[in-house]
Amino acid sequence: MAKLTLEASLDRFIEKFSTSGGLTQKGKQLIPGGYSRNSFNFGPHAVFVDKGDGAHIETVDGHALLDLNNNFTVNILGHNHPAIMSALSEAIPSGISFGNPSTPEAELAQLLVDRIPSVEKVQFSCSASESCMSAVRIARAYTGKTKIAKVEGGYHGFTDPLSISAHPVPGPDTGTASDPQPMADSGGIPVENVDNVVLLTQNDRAGAERILRANAGSLACVIVELESGAGGFVTLDQEFVEDLRALTKELGIVLIFDETITLRASYHGLQGVYGVTPDLTVMGKMIGGGMPLGAVGGAAEVMSVLENGKVVISGTHHGHKLAVIAGIACMSTMDEAAFTKLNGQAGRILTEINQWSAGRNHPFRILGKGNSHLGYVYLKSPEATVRTHRDYWTNVDTEKLQTCSLELANRGFFPVHRGEFSLSLPMTDEDITSFIETLKQIVEDIGA
């Protein structure tokens, strides 16, 4: 039988989502690219959504899809969860915008302090991009140093200081695997921002030690995702993370974990799973329950620069009443049992697909540690591994990966186009079975 090609999947996608295609064209007359969130491009264009309910979205094209994108991991409770909807409905009649503080802000702060090991104090913003930038400012003021160490393939939002080497295409300017060189991720970023970044390679313990020691005098912070998303799905080794903790402590560098996505890994975040406590933690996505909210939290001593006049961070909507109220509803609903349920379903996907693939010596893999944010990849050979950003871009068959993503959408499932997906609490075991079986069928249709 003829194998399923990218071209054939693309044709089916364009036909199935033609209303979305038309809206994109219309939008382009007013908004560059047709919509403000270009990361939602799914092949030729984004899929426009009419409404969402529970684990599903309904597209403007009239299709119901199991939502495995969940606004890039935000919607851990799915859509219209009663806890969030009733908290918001109750709050709206008393006014939606105040410059004055409101009591729910400290309530959400308490929830985070109680759960996330590194967090003794917390400051809210409207997005994780802002809070990553705040974390860097805090680290710079606390240490009196300027440079930022990050891994090649680490994504920390779109701000100038951090839009460096989040997903560079390896080439002559990106240095070697053991000495990666920083690159701006966008035009318009002044070169000083590139010069301020020192790059590490994921899971290269000796390289990290060498580079951190050589730059210790100028490094304010090391910022990492324990499991990366946007730069290519890579999970850090336990030993690599422990090394970073020991080295940064010894060298007077602030260690920042960007848990924007990975907070959904467990009741105590992914840092709770590793058992490693950073100085600062960036949070976002799920903590706002679907409303725009970011936060930086950490050791009271490091956070004290926000109280002693050394650091100023201020935003009109920071700690917005509705966002913290939705956040409280979401975080309260996500008790230990809810995390266990989600991670059980994620573990099933990881184990069942990988065993099935291994049994066929097939190069398709599910990546991740088994929490409710996972990735799927088509490797170029069954023996290939993904331990660094460069492995990801070298060893992944991007054409087959794209075919798989388009075909999932064609068959009723909506992941992130680059192969990430996340689960939501309303998903049933039948939804998970159906996803596993569909994925296997697509992989069989595409072939090795």
Ligand SMILES: Cc1ncc(COP(=O)(O)O)c(C=O)c1O
């Ligand atoms: C790890 C990580 N950090 C920071 C950000 C930036 O978050 P936001 O888009 O809310 O500004 C993202 C967004 O995807 C992320 O995945």
